[in-house]
Amino acid sequence: MALPQHVLERLPRALLHTGVQPAEAARGGLALGLEALDELLPDRGLLRGGVVELSVGGALAGATRIALSACRAAQLEGRERGGDAPWCAFVDPSATLYAPGVIEAGVELERLLVLRPTLEALARVSLRVVESGAFALVVIDTMGVPGRSLGVALGTWPRIVRRLSMAVEGTSASVLLVTDRSVARPLPLPVAQRIELSRPNESE
Numbered sequence: 001m002a003l004p005q006h007v008l009e010r011l012p013r014a015l016l017h018t019g020v021q022p023a024e025a026a027r028g029g030l031a032l033g034l035e036a037l038d039e040l041l042p043d044r045g046l047l048r049g050g051v052v053e054l055s056v057g058g059a060l061a062g063a064t065r066i067a068l069s070a071c072r073a074a075q076l077e078g079r080e081r082g083g084d085a086p087w088c089a090f091v092d093p094s095a096t097l098y099a100p101g102v103i104e105a106g107v108e109l110e111r112l113l114v115l116r117p118t119l120e121a122l123a124r125v126s127l128r129v130v131e132s133g134a135f136a137l138v139v140i141d142t143m144g145v146p147g148r149s150l151g152v153a154l155g156t157w158p159r160i161v162r163r164l165s166m167a168v169e170g171t172s173a174s175v176l177l178v179t180d181r182s183v184a185r186p187l188p189l190p191v192a193q194r195i196e197l198s199r200p201n202e203s204e
Helices: 011-018 035-040 063-080 099-104 119-131 157-168
Strands: 050-056 088-091 112-115 137-141 174-180 193-197
Touching: 050 063, 050 157, 063 088, 063 099, 063 137, 063 174, 063 193, 088 119, 112 119, 119 137, 119 157, 157 174
Parallel strands: 050 174, 050 193, 088 112, 088 137, 137 174
Antiparallel strands: none
8 A cells, every 4th residue: 555755756757647536616614424433523524625633632543534534525525526536645644554454444545645654754754745635635644553652753844834725725635634642842843624532420
């Protein structure tokens, strides 16, 4: 499922013809098909044309399910418009995305580009993928396995998030940035939408 690094350098030529639609081509948010979550979101789905942060607290295994639901939703939406399913990308530096689980989530593997950069290359690769304009949805996982943080330093990510935001502004594309809430950051990330995922207190 993972592709060699040199493929990334060919993305604009290889995939640009399947690129994202203008903002007016889609209405409302990208509905995830997770009714309880969709109802809580302002546009009944992920914001389009911006960066959405999925902030995960503790050893909670729910972020991948949400991310794959978003990929499935983006592909289904493209099918419903009468064309091929659009491409989605999943930047997976921890190399923990499991192909059978992706299929079980309803995502078309043939239209999912999985990249596994080193932590040093994570920001550069993420920017390259989003700025290619070829993907309806890009998931960037800075967290890794729940309870075992990758330790991605988020201090430089406000600048990166601003570049990601500019790349998708005015389009129907979304960027889903998965972060570990326990990782220290000097400033909040300048995302357009933030979703906090945490386990309810059992005493409540």
